[in-house]
Amino acid sequence: MALTNPNAHSTRAAGFPIGNRPERGPLLRAQNVHRVLGSREAPARVLKGVSLSIGMHEYVSIVGASGSGKSTLLYLLGGLDRPTLTDDDGVPFDPPSRVFIDEHDTSQLSEQELAQLRNEKVGFVFQFHYLLKEFTAQENICLPMLKLRRLSRPAAMERAAALLEQFGLADKARRRANRLSGGEQQRVAVARALANEPAVLLADEPTGNLDRGNSERVAEIFAQLSSAGQAIVMVTHDTALAAKARRMVTMEDGMILRDRPVSGEPIAAGDVGQAVSN
Amino acid sequence: MRWFISLRYFLTHKRQSLVCIAGVTISVTMFIAMLSMMEGFTDKFIIETVESSGHISIKDEPRETRTPILERAYTHPNALLALEGVKPRDTIKKINNPTGLIRTLETMPGIQAVAPEVYGSVIATYGTKTLNLNIFGVEPEQQIRVTTIGQDVIEGGFARLRTTADGVILGRGVADLLGARLDDSISLSSSTGGKTTARVVGIFQTGVTPVDYSRAYMLLNSAQTLLDKKNIVNEIVIRTDDYTRAEGYAAQIESIAGYRTESWQESNANFLKIFKIQTLITYIITGALLIVAAFGVLNILIMAVLERVNDIAILKSFGLSRNDITLIYLFQGLVIGLVGSALGLLLGKLTIEVLRRLPIEMEGLVKVEGLLMSEHPSQYYSAFISAMLIVLVAAVYPARRAASYDPVEVIRGAH
Numbered sequence: 244m245a246l247t248n249p250n251a252h253s254t255r256a257a258g259f260p261i262g263n264r265p266e267r268g269p270l271l272r273a274q275n276v277h278r279v280l281g282s283r284e285a286p287a288r289v290l291k292g293v294s295l296s297i298g299m300h301e302y303v304s305i306v307g308a309s310g311s312g313k314s315t316l317l318y319l320l321g322g323l324d325r326p327t328l329t330d331d332d333g334v335p336f337d338p339p340s341r342v343f344i345d346e347h348d349t350s351q352l353s354e355q356e357l358a359q360l361r362n363e364k365v366g367f368v369f370q371f372h373y374l375l376k377e378f379t380a381q382e383n384i385c386l387p388m389l390k391l392r393r394l395s396r397p398a399a400m401e402r403a404a405a406l407l408e409q410f411g412l413a414d415k416a417r418r419r420a421n422r423l424s425g426g427e428q429q430r431v432a433v434a435r436a437l438a439n440e441p442a443v444l445l446a447d448e449p450t451g452n453l454d455r456g457n458s459e460r461v462a463e464i465f466a467q468l469s470s471a472g473q474a475i476v477m478v479t480h481d482t483a484l485a486a487k488a489r490r491m492v493t494m495e496d497g498m499i500l501r502d503r504p505v506s507g508e509p510i511a512a513g514d515v516g517q518a519v520s521n
Numbered sequence: 522m523r524w525f526i527s528l529r530y531f532l533t534h535k536r537q538s539l540v541c542i543a544g545v546t547i548s549v550t551m552f553i554a555m556l557s558m559m560e561g562f563t564d565k566f567i568i569e570t571v572e573s574s575g576h577i578s579i580k581d582e583p584r585e586t587r588t589p590i591l592e593r594a595y596t597h598p599n600a601l602l603a604l605e606g607v608k609p610r611d612t613i614k615k616i617n618n619p620t621g622l623i624r625t626l627e628t629m630p631g632i633q634a635v636a637p638e639v640y641g642s643v644i645a646t647y648g649t650k651t652l653n654l655n656i657f658g659v660e661p662e663q664q665i666r667v668t669t670i671g672q673d674v675i676e677g678g679f680a681r682l683r684t685t686a687d688g689v690i691l692g693r694g695v696a697d698l699l700g701a702r703l704d705d706s707i708s709l710s711s712s713t714g715g716k717t718t719a720r721v722v723g724i725f726q727t728g729v730t731p732v733d734y735s736r737a738y739m740l741l742n743s744a745q746t747l748l749d750k751k752n753i754v755n756e757i758v759i760r761t762d763d764y765t766r767a768e769g770y771a772a773q774i775e776s777i778a779g780y781r782t783e784s785w786q787e788s789n790a791n792f793l794k795i796f797k798i799q800t801l802i803t804y805i806i807t808g809a810l811l812i813v814a815a816f817g818v819l820n821i822l823i824m825a826v827l828e829r830v831n832d833i834a835i836l837k838s839f840g841l842s843r844n845d846i847t848l849i850y851l852f853q854g855l856v857i858g859l860v861g862s863a864l865g866l867l868l869g870k871l872t873i874e875v876l877r878r879l880p881i882e883m884e885g886l887v888k889v890e891g892l893l894m895s896e897h898p899s900q901y902y903s904a905f906i907s908a909m910l911i912v913l914v915a916a917v918y919p920a921r922r923a924a925s926y927d928p929v930e931v932i933r934g935a936h
Contacts, residue, residue, distance in 0.1 A: 314933075323838055324929045355842045362840020369932055373835035375526075377533040387839040389522035435839070447932070 269296035270442055270474055271320045272343040277336055278315050278497075279327045286331065289315045291497040292340075297443065297476055302469035304485040304505075305478045307494035313478045314447050316494070320476060321365045321445040322349050322357050345442060362390050366436030370448035372428040374420035380407060380431045381416040387438045399438075406434040410464065426457030433464060437473075444468065446477040450484055462487055523845055526836075527852035530825065537821045542861040544814035545908055549865020552807040552904040554872040559803045560900070561893030563796045566729065570792075571785045572669040573727040575636075575758035576767040577774060578788070579622070581614040582781040619754035622778055629777075631762050631770055636663035638756040639741060641748040646708040647699040654695055656709065656737050658744020667760040670725060670738065676703045677723030682740045688722035694734030696724045713749035728888050811908055815915035818857055822850060822919035833923050834931035843924040850923050854916020855909075862908040866901055 278290040290312045297303055297320070305313040318324040319342045326340040328350060342349045345364050349357055361367075366387075374383045384403035388394050394402060407416050410430045415423055423431065429449065436444055446465070450458035462484045469475055469489070479485050486505060493501040531538050591602045616622065623635045639658040644651055661682045665671035671679040674690065682688045689709070691701060701707050701721050710716045719739065726733055745751050757778075761770050767784035775782035786793060826833070833846055877894045 315929075318929050318932075321838075355844065358837070358840050358842040358845075361838065367835075367838045369835075369838075371831070373831050373838075373932075375832050375835070377529050382529075386522065386526070386836070389525065390840050390845070392522075439839075 268343070268346050269298050270301075270345060271295075271297040271476070272341075273316065273320060273326075274341045274343070275336055275338045276316070276319060276326045276342060277330075277340045278312070278319060278324070279331075280315075283331075289497055290319070290326075292336070293494075293497070293499055295320075295492065295499065295502070297474065299442070300469075300472045300474055301490060302465070302475045302488045303477070303490045303492060304488035305476065305492045305494060306480070306485050307500070309480075311494040312497040313494045317445050317447050317476060317478050319349075320344070321367055321443075322352075322361045323367070325350055325357075362387060362439060364442045366439065366441035366444045368429075368433050368436045368444065368446040368449045370451035372420075372425075372432040372452075374423075374428055374431055374435075376419060376421035379417050379419055380412060380423060380427075383420055383431055384435045384438050387435060391439050393439075403434070403438065406437060407431070410434050426453055426460060429453055429457065429461055430464065433461065437468075443474040443476060446475065446479075448479055449477065450479065450481050458484065523848045524852055527849045528856065530829075530849075531853055531856050534825065537825065538857065541818045541821050541857045542864065544817040545811075545857060545861025545912055546864040546868060548807070548810040548814040549862050549904045549908045550868040550872055551810050552907070553866065553869030553900050554876065555803050555807050556800075556900045556904070557869075557873050557894045557896060558876070558892060559800055560897065561895035563800070564895045565889065565893045566792065566796070567785075567789075569727050569729045570732075570789055571764045571767075573673060573729060573732055574785065574788070575667045576761045576764045576785055577759040577771045578638075578783050579616060579757040579759070579774065579778050580781045580783060581616050581755045584775060584779050584781060613750075613753065615750070615753040615755065616757060616778075616780055619757060623757060625777065626757070626759060626774065629774070631766070632759060633762055634663065634666035634760040636660060636667040636758045637741065637754040638664075638758055639744050639748060639750050639753055640755050641711060641744075641750065643709045643711045643737075643747065645695070645699060645737070646710070647701045647705065650699050652695060652698050653735075654692075654737050655735050656689075656711075656739055656744055656747065658739050658741040658748070660741050664738070664758075667758045670727070673725040673727045674723045675726050677721070679723060679725075679738075681722035682738065685720055685722045687717050687719045687743050688740065689719035690723035690725055690738040691721055692733040692736045693724055693726040694730065695737055696721070698734070709747060711748050715747040715749050717743070717747050719743075726888070730884060730888055733888070807904075808907065811911045814861075814908075815911040818854060818912050819915040819918060822853060822916055823922070825853070826850065826919045826923040829923075830926055830931050833926050834928035837926075837928040838932075846924040846926075847920045850920035851913065851916050854913050854920070857916075858909045858912035861912070862905045865908065866905060869901070869904065 273293050273295040276290050276293045277288070279286045279288050281287040293312070293316055295316070305316065307313045315324065319326055322342070322344050326342055328340055329335050344360055347360055352360065375386070378386070381400060381403045384406055385396070385399045388399035388402065389396065404413070404416055407413050410433065412427060412430055415427060420428060420431065429452070433449070449465070450461050453461060458481060465475055465477065465484070466487050475488070477484070477488060485491060488505055491501070491503060491505050492499055591604060595602060619637050623637060626632055626635045636659060640655055642653060643656045645654050661679050665679055675693065677690065679690060682690060689707065691699070696702070699707060703721055703724060705721045706718050707721060708716070709719050739747070745753060759774065761767055764785065768786050771782045771784040771787070836846060873894045873896060876892045879892055880890070881892055882890050
């Protein structure tokens with residue numbers, strides 16, 4: 244299966260502005276990000292001042308032990324969650340705890356605006372595919388496009404069919420999501436994440452629920468998407484998958500331990516948290 | 522897109538959707554059928570009462586009370602006046618100059634017809650049977666214009682009052698109780714000593730039991746002689762162009778006539794109050810049915826939300842806002858309400874038609890030979906609007922609950 248960047252191709256065809264995004268600041272930027280979960284009495288400080296920038300066309304893997312805060316960071320980078328702005332005493336963090344998506348400060352956006360930003364700029368893939376079982380594979384891919392309303396329904400269905408074809412699932416287009424195999428469902432989920440030609444694909448343990456064969460297939464899809472210019476940020480425990488990224492961020496205890504390019508050398512087990520059980 | 526998702530959920534989960542729709546349909550059907558039955562009975566009573574007794578009646582009770590003669594002589598407010606040995610005057614109750622008043626009333630706008638009446642109690646005897654009844658002395662030509670009594674005559678004819686000396690027209694119930702038939706002669710005697718042998722020239726049936734079982738009509742002159750009320754008119758009955766406006770006309774007429782004037786609403790205030798209470802009870806029962814159906818919708822939608830927490834999370838992850846999620850579930854409520862109510866309206870109409878054709882004979886306040894089903898567009902509107910509102914309100918909680926899920930918490934497995 245040879246993947247072109249479905250976004251780069253159809254962005255030009257559909258005239259989407261994202262593909263022509265001017266080179267300005269980083270695509271995603273975390274600035275001294277703190278995230279405190281739980282109650283005031285028993286706060287869990289999941290992120291403790293993380294700063295990170297992700298540029299266009301980057302392929303970044305975030306690794307670390309379970310509980311190190313990597314998934315939380317991913318959700319914050321994708322605007323699915325918002326950073327904690329003040330410390331326990333109500334004093335704003337200095338520098339301010341902020342996440343920027345394409346230069347938009349997520350803490351300043353309304354719920355509606357943030358949802359719109361996610362719809363336009365971000366594609367999420369999770370460990371579990373979360374396909375809507377009442378819909379066909381093609382319809383599942385269509386849904387984000389119907390929300391964005393840049394394409395008419397027939398055009399969206401056409402693009403969904405094209406994406407399914409690229410992912411080797413052309414014959415499964417009209418099959419209900421719950422009638423697909425696990426690997427097929429995850430590939431449909433990736434296609435759905437790419438439906439609106441997002442600026443960045445955020446994947447949280449995309450192979451965590453797949454067997455070896457399907458994991459390799461997803462890894463291959465990601466590699467090909469990256470080669471075609473798609474920005475990808477991926478949280479994983481899978482060493483093989485993490486090694487395919489061009490940059491690896493290692494987290495520990497809510498902070499970034501290392502942030503380095505992947506050299507092609509074997510990755511130490513400690514980097515991806517293999518030793519820590521879930 | 523919200524409609525697309527909503528309809529797909531609705532169509533995919535057919536059993537849940539059908540249960541919700543069935544609940545709403547049955548409630549709306551019951552709402553319409555019960556209201557139709559209740560209003561049918563009320564309408565029948567009102568129409569029959571209004572048509573058989575006239576819209577307005579002027580009574581022989583003057584509005585202006587006479588000031589005692591001493592008070593007229595000594596007008597000082599602090600004067601102490603005392604009278605001893607005063608005996609009540611034996612006043613004859615009547616309407617003065619009824620002919621002049623009738624002429625004046627006939628020229629009033631909105632008044633269609635006016636007729637004089639004299640009435641009193643008599644004892645009717647036929648063979649061994651005796652019965653107290655109210656005799657009404659009328660002018661047949663005028664009477665048939667203010668009431669439908671002419672059309673209610675089922676045997677004989679109202680005009681025969683004019684052509685038969687001492688003719689009497691009996692209510693169906695009166696005739697049955699006496700055992701009298703057309704052309705039989707019955708004996709009538711009043712409390713003032715008047716007596717006559719009257720010939721039954723007609724039998725009427727208004728359908729209003731109290732009227733049919735207590736009333737008889739004679740010619741005005743004959744009744745005046747029988748009741749010893751020579752040239753006296755007790756009551757003037759009026760027909761207006763719109764019986765629903767009778768109260769307004771009555772107030773206006775009272776100020777002109779100077780006699781107590783009663784609209785049909787005032788005359789039947791007790792019955793109307795009972796009908797109002799009955800209608801209220803009907804609304805409460807049918808409203809309760811709708812609320813039960815709404816709880817069904819609420820329950821099923823909550824289950825649907827709980828089953829689709831992951832869907833909600835993923836929909837939010839790719840850009841649906843809280844409002845979008847809320848609307849998806851509100852649309853489901855809307856579809857359930859629309860389909861359920863529409864089917865309920867059709868089934869309600871069908872139920873009315875079926876019940877209307879059931880041969881059930883009843884005799885209570887009114888006599889009927891089948892269930893009285895009334896159909897007003899307002900019954901359908903109110904059933905539809907109530908069902909839609911209640912179902913939508915029921916959908917609000919699940920919709921808001923669905924919208925409130927934090928996708929991050931769902932994905933982390935907190936839900």
